[in-house]
Amino acid sequence: MGLELKNVSKTFAGKIAVDNISLTLNTPGVYGLLGTNGAGKTTTIRMILGIIKKDSGEITWNGKAVDRKSVNFGYLPEERGVYPKTKIFDQLIYFAELKGMKTDDAKNSINKWAKELKVEEYMDMPAEKLSKGNQQKIQFMTAIIHNPELVVLDEPFSGLDPVNTEILKNIIIDLVRNGKYVIMSAHQMPTIEEFCSDILILNKGKTVLKGNLKEIKETYPASRVRIDTDTKIEKYIQELDLKIENEKNNEYVIKITDEEKAHTLLNNVISNGIKVNKFDIMKPTLNDIFIEKVGE
Amino acid sequence: MKDVITVAKFTIKEMIKRKSFIISTLIILVMIVVGFNIPNFIDSISGGDFSEKLLVVDNDNVFEGQLEALKEADSGYDIEIGKASFDEIKTKIENDEISAAIIIEKQEENVKIRYILEDITMMQGVPEDLMSTFNTLYSNIQISKLGLTQEELESITPNFEFTLEQTDEEEASGNILVMMIMSIILFYAIYFCAYQVSSSITTEKTSKIIETLVTSTSPRTIVLGKTLGIGIVGLIQMIVIVGTAFISAKSFLDPELLNSVLDMSNITPYLAVITIVYFVLGYLIYALLYALTGSTISKPEDIQSANSPVAIFAVISFYLSYFTMMNPTSNLNIFASLFPFSAPFCMPFRVMMGLASVTDVVISIVILLASILIVAQVAIKIYSNAILNYGTKMGFKDILNMYKSKEN
Numbered sequence: 001m002g003l004e005l006k007n008v009s010k011t012f013a014g015k016i017a018v019d020n021i022s023l024t025l026n027t028p029g030v031y032g033l034l035g036t037n038g039a040g041k042t043t044t045i046r047m048i049l050g051i052i053k054k055d056s057g058e059i060t061w062n063g064k065a066v067d068r069k070s071v072n073f074g075y076l077p078e079e080r081g082v083y084p085k086t087k088i089f090d091q092l093i094y095f096a097e098l099k100g101m102k103t104d105d106a107k108n109s110i111n112k113w114a115k116e117l118k119v120e121e122y123m124d125m126p127a128e129k130l131s132k133g134n135q136q137k138i139q140f141m142t143a144i145i146h147n148p149e150l151v152v153l154d155e156p157f158s159g160l161d162p163v164n165t166e167i168l169k170n171i172i173i174d175l176v177r178n179g180k181y182v183i184m185s186a187h188q189m190p191t192i193e194e195f196c197s198d199i200l201i202l203n204k205g206k207t208v209l210k211g212n213l214k215e216i217k218e219t220y221p222a223s224r225v226r227i228d229t230d231t232k233i234e235k236y237i238q239e240l241d242l243k244i245e246n247e248k249n250n251e252y253v254i255k256i257t258d259e260e261k262a263h264t265l266l267n268n269v270i271s272n273g274i275k276v277n278k279f280d281i282m283k284p285t286l287n288d289i290f291i292e293k294v295g296e
Numbered sequence: 297m298k299d300v301i302t303v304a305k306f307t308i309k310e311m312i313k314r315k316s317f318i319i320s321t322l323i324i325l326v327m328i329v330v331g332f333n334i335p336n337f338i339d340s341i342s343g344g345d346f347s348e349k350l351l352v353v354d355n356d357n358v359f360e361g362q363l364e365a366l367k368e369a370d371s372g373y374d375i376e377i378g379k380a381s382f383d384e385i386k387t388k389i390e391n392d393e394i395s396a397a398i399i400i401e402k403q404e405e406n407v408k409i410r411y412i413l414e415d416i417t418m419m420q421g422v423p424e425d426l427m428s429t430f431n432t433l434y435s436n437i438q439i440s441k442l443g444l445t446q447e448e449l450e451s452i453t454p455n456f457e458f459t460l461e462q463t464d465e466e467e468a469s470g471n472i473l474v475m476m477i478m479s480i481i482l483f484y485a486i487y488f489c490a491y492q493v494s495s496s497i498t499t500e501k502t503s504k505i506i507e508t509l510v511t512s513t514s515p516r517t518i519v520l521g522k523t524l525g526i527g528i529v530g531l532i533q534m535i536v537i538v539g540t541a542f543i544s545a546k547s548f549l550d551p552e553l554l555n556s557v558l559d560m561s562n563i564t565p566y567l568a569v570i571t572i573v574y575f576v577l578g579y580l581i582y583a584l585l586y587a588l589t590g591s592t593i594s595k596p597e598d599i600q601s602a603n604s605p606v607a608i609f610a611v612i613s614f615y616l617s618y619f620t621m622m623n624p625t626s627n628l629n630i631f632a633s634l635f636p637f638s639a640p641f642c643m644p645f646r647v648m649m650g651l652a653s654v655t656d657v658v659i660s661i662v663i664l665l666a667s668i669l670i671v672a673q674v675a676i677k678i679y680s681n682a683i684l685n686y687g688t689k690m691g692f693k694d695i696l697n698m699y700k701s702k703e704n
Contacts, residue, residue: 013697051511051684052684068514075511077507079507081503081504081505081506081507081508082503082505083500083503083505084503085310090306094306095509095512097302098509098512099512139508142508
């Protein structure tokens with residue numbers, strides 16, 4: 001069940017865009033597709049959706065080769081676009097009908113999602129009168145209006161204010177709860193960490209890291225320690241040859257290479273009668289891992 | 297097919313709701329109705345009196361009191377016989393009482409006839425018809441004085457029959473000028489309708505909606521639906537415009553005036569059907585070419601340069617048929633009626649002139665249909681590859697590569 005990519009490659013005019021990538025989504029959830037600009041994410045997504053043909057490899061949905069017809073998918077592209085002069089309702093109906101919905105079902109679905117996304121009052125307006133954020137919500141609606149099994153969201157939160165981000169997040173959580181498969185591509189690593197259990201990092205078309213996010217993190221040694229004290233402790237830090245990454249009101253973030261040094265620091269501080277309010281040995285963030293993998 | 301109709305329906309709605317479309321169509325219709333009413337407007341302003349008032353002064357009685365006969369002769373002037381000096385005539389012309397005057401003066405050896413107008417800048421000389429009217433009247437007066445018998449009179453009156461003939465076996469019928477004007481109208485109708493396809497595709501691409509659209513349905517469906525939708529609007533628009541022109545001509549124009557310009561017997565239902573068929577086919581071939589160029593554009597400022605090859609091609613094809621129409625039996629005109637890109641501008645007029653047999657028309661339509669299928673194939677393939685390309689403007693080489701690469 002689900003989506004499977006096996007050794008998929010694509011070349012454009014002699015330049016390799018996607019090189020031999022494989023991934024599997026076998027349970028409903030959010031799958032993170034990461035990479036720098038031009039890493040091959042959009043090409044991968046387009047191949048999954050059957051918009052462009054792969055040069056080699058295999059892409060299957062529930063065991064069957066994907067094409068436009070075999071997967072009921074929804075797509076929020078990174079390139080945002082709406083018909084500027086057309087009434088929102090008319091364009092939503094148009095896309096719903098193209099996705100095979102009957103007009104009445106489409107109307108019901110539009111009403112339901114308009115309410116949920118809080119865009120009911122814009123339905124009779126031409127798109128050009130809407131703010132960018134609201135246009136984005138309309139485009140998100142086109143992606144999910146027909147109740148797709150697979151939803152591909154390319155940068156779903158970019159350009160949204162915190163209130164709208166929250167609305168969208170809740171909807172994505174609901175989609176997963178309702179058994180949908182979601183592929184999300186984003187540059188905000190905290191968002192990916194919040195949603196995705198599995199990730200794939202692409203760099204120049206090649207897979208540089210893939211797997212369960214928690215398991216990936218486990219394999220990385222602790223990289224920082226956070227320690228909150230009531231006086232300055234620079235002296236003890238320098239004694240151990242450690243580097244301060246950040247300090248604010250005696251709360252230090254210190255880079256470490258092994259956990260042992262962190263414990264030594266804690267002992268030294270306490271034994272000198274300094275009160276410690278917080279002590280936290282931290283695993284690297286996805287951001288750290290990402291930069292390590294794709295940063296040059 | 298269902299999706300093609302959905303795309304066509306949406307395209308039609310988008311088009312007919314556009315203010316620019318509604319306003320331009322209304323302006324054309326109003327211009328037609330007003331245009332055909334111009335003779336009536338002039339009529340009502342000048343109180344139904346079209347002809348110019350001409351004062352004829354024969355102080356020396358050269359015409360021996362026979363000038364009244366001028367009024368009966370169909371000279372196109374409203375003739376008044378009277379006496380007046382040059383100064384009086386000047387005042388009358390200035391006061392718009394008359395538009396012109398003729399003073400007949402006997403001189404020693406001949407008769408001087410002065411034709412007096414307010415301003416002679418636009419005149420090439422004394423009008424021929426006026427001169428011949430006076431000549432005839434004077435001859436008649438003199439002949440009647442000779443007391444000739446009926447036979448003698450007939451013998452000196454020329455009895456010539458002038459006819460116009462050609463050596464070529466095929467003979468064209470119809471007014472060539474009218475056909476040329478109609479050919480220009482047909483060209484613009486086809487061209488602008490087809491251009492809409494490019495403009496619609498470019499708008500979708502530059503507004504980035506194409507990404508959502510192409511994941512909702514196939515590129516083939518989009519191209520076909522769009523071409524169908526714009527074609528339907530264009531066809532209805534053309535029928536409404538031609539229909540309005542036809543009804544306006546029939547109801548507002550003097551039938552005599554109408555017949556002098558256009559031989560209505562040339563306009564048969566067969567010709568109407570042929571014209572519509574060629575409009576549709578001509579539109580299709582150019583619309584698909586425009587779909588191809590339209591899909592290669594990423595930025596609105598590139599529209600002109602990307603579409604110009606099609607525009608140049610269309611204009612050359614049009615002139616090929618337009619100029620050879622003056623010599624409609626030439627091989628070049630026959631070629632123009634078969635060459636798929638010029639046939640839509642040429643064949644309806646060969647039919648109108650009675651030069652094209654049904655077989656000629658069928659051959660031309662078959663060539664055109666085959667060409668449309670080929671152009672459609674190429675256009676859809678390139679469109680499929682080009683629409684998701686937002687890079688710089690594509691050159692001919694890129695387009696060729698897209699044609700060679702796998703269809704998406």
